[in-house]
Amino acid sequence: MRVGVVTFPGSLDDADARRAISLTGGEPVELWHASDDLRGVDAVILPGGFSYGDYLRCGAIARFAPVMDQIITRANQGLPVLGICNGFQILCEARLLPGALIRNQVQTFTALDQPLRVESTRTAWTSAYWEGQTITIVLKNGEGNYQADPDTIAQLEDEGRVVFRYLGNPNGSLNDIAGITNQRGNVVGLMPHPEHNVDPTITANLDGRPLFTSLADYLLGATC
Amino acid sequence: MAIVVVNVMPKPEILDPQGKAVTNAGKRLGHEGFSVRQGKRFEIEVGEVTPTVLEEVRHFAETLLANTVIESFEVCS
Known part of the structure; x- marks a missing residue:
């Protein structure tokens, strides 16, 4: 299982994402923002950080990086794509996911161990959880406040596309939304950082691991 | 040389935490x-x-300068 992790100028958590892939049995593959070569990967992770310094809007410039054309095309064909934090912002800017992330209502950078409820296991990245499971994942951002128009929110709820919900809303996100998926379930974006909750030498909380192990199950199913 | 101005604002129904802090x-x-x-x-x-140029600026604003999910824009020349 080859999982690509894109490095943009200003990405911070690309190395952690690659380590999380290794620790959960995958082969991490470095992808470069300026190349449109996806190097034959089976899935892609857009990592956290501050791509292009968050200039203009978070993710707005990264969305037009050469690597993104390929990712958008392949995601629309079913390639599993996970966007974490800045990666989620990029997926929204690329319109692979609806809505947008704006500045936290609390007007501060938020960094905490955030309790979440897993709302959907019918995605490429969440089948190893169970629905209704409570997990705690590191959350750290200044612009994690999920907003969309009422029709979009209703559609996400009706179609069961809210994947993670905050228990105790830290930033003003509508409907306590922490993560969502596309209609097909192959693209998932979330603000919390599961790649920081995978390594027993760093933390006793390994609640992020199922995101990475879910992918193996999904790819196995997809090739059968 | 001429200058075209594009103004981008958060949509009225969208929270504006920065504006609130300034207020x-x-x-x-x-x-x-x-x-x-x-x-x-x-x-x-x-x-x-x-x-033609104004139309191009409008396209530029729509695709990059503004995120029309949360922002509106106007082109002034």
């Missing part, structure tokens, strides 16, 4: 009646202002 700072300075919303202004140098 509150204004209150501390004694400006009680003011409510601020914060946007962005882009000045774009173009060769000359023609309908």
